[in-house]
Amino acid sequence: MLPRIVFLDRDSLPLTLLPLKAPHQWQEYANTSADEVAERLINADIAISNKVPLSAATIAACPNLKLIAVAATGYNQIDLAACKARGIRVCNIRDYALAGVPEHALMLMLALRRQLLAYRADVEAGQWQQAKSFCHFAVPIHDLAGSTLTLIGSGALGQAMAGLARALGMNVLFAERKHAETVRQGYVDFNEALSRADVLSLHCPLNEQTRNLIGAAELALMKKDAVLINTARGGLVDEVALLHALQTGQLGGAGLDVLITEPPKDGNALLDVSLPNLIITPHIAWAGQFTMQQLADQLIHNIDAFLVGSPRNVLI
Structure with missing residues (x-):
């Protein structure tokens, strides 16, 4: 019997996939x-999911399942404990977005620190046209050069972000884990790293240790003109606390590519406001054509490797 492969959310990867080498059913x-997952995977040997949750109950209802190929780096939607108990392999995509995600984070940093939205709004409102001098001064503009970037997450994406930042003349700090008893060489105490940041950029996974990593207490530690960038996962940031910090002037700005609930069909308080120091993009930092193709190719390579008995990028 040929292995049956089911891709649960094909529209999440809108480009051409490489052909699998081994004979299969697709x-x-x-x-x-x-509520459709279990039925669609009932006879599947391999499931492909980008963001579709696979719970313990779903996994129990899929007796043939041998591999879950996550079409992304994040895997918090997969019940790994249930997979381990069943002997189901889980693999993910790694290090594919080393250009795209840092570029997107850099774009948000530049737009916020150099007040792109505020000055564009002023021009559209005719304020430059009415200026008495050759330029129009309003809100202060901050250069990235000479400023301090604090990174939470020192993996491949964090290191790639650090490289771009250093090329622009930024001072880069890596924050130690929150509540760590000791500070590793090359890292800075978590609270100190936040207090020194002109820009704080998140590049860490979402798990029980990092959920609401940045809340009211952490935002209170930051400079009033600092900006927060999150291209990782929405659950890392307390959205209510962030909105309050932006509206009260406790934080200089925020650039988000992720929200706690995606898509935000039931609304989101951050989407209900129009602030010149808040930029939200719809989870597209990874969506450059080159970056997506890297992901798509690696997804097929992961499945190919499993089918010949040499699984790669294995989580369990």
Whole structure:
């Protein structure tokens, strides 16, 4: 019997996939809701999911399942404990977005520190046209050169972000883990790193240790003109606390590519406001054509490797 492969959310990867080398059966769905997962995977040997959750109950209902190929780096939607108990392999995508995600984070940093939205709004409102001098001064502009970037996450993405920042003349700090008893060489105490940041950029996974990593207490440690960048996962930041900090002038700005609930079908308080120091993009830091193709190719390579008995990028 040929292995049956089911891609649960094919529309999440809108480009051409490489052909698999081994003979197989392929079934794909544009999107899959939570109550459709078990039925669609009932006879599947391999499941591909970008963001579709695979719970313990779903996994228990899929007796043939041998591999879950996550079409992303993040895997918090997969119940790893249930997979381990069943002997199901789980693999993910690694180090594919080393250009795209740092570029997107850099774009947000530049736009916020150099007040792109505020000055564009002023020009559209005719304020430059009415200026008495050749330029129009309003809100202060901050250079990235000479400023301090604090990074939370020192993996491949964090290191790539550090490289771009240093090329622009930024001073880069890596924050130690929150509540760590000792500070490793090359890192700075978590609270100190936040207090020194002109820009704080998040490049860490979402798990029980990092959920709400940045809340009211952490935002209070930061400079009033500092900006927060999150291209990682929405759950890392307390959105209510962030909105309050932006509206009260406790924080200089925020650039987000992720929210706690995606898509935000039921609304989100951050989307209900129009602030010149808040930029939200719809989880597209990874969506450059080159970056997405890197992901798509690696996804197929992961499945190919599993089918010949040499699984790679294995989580369990």
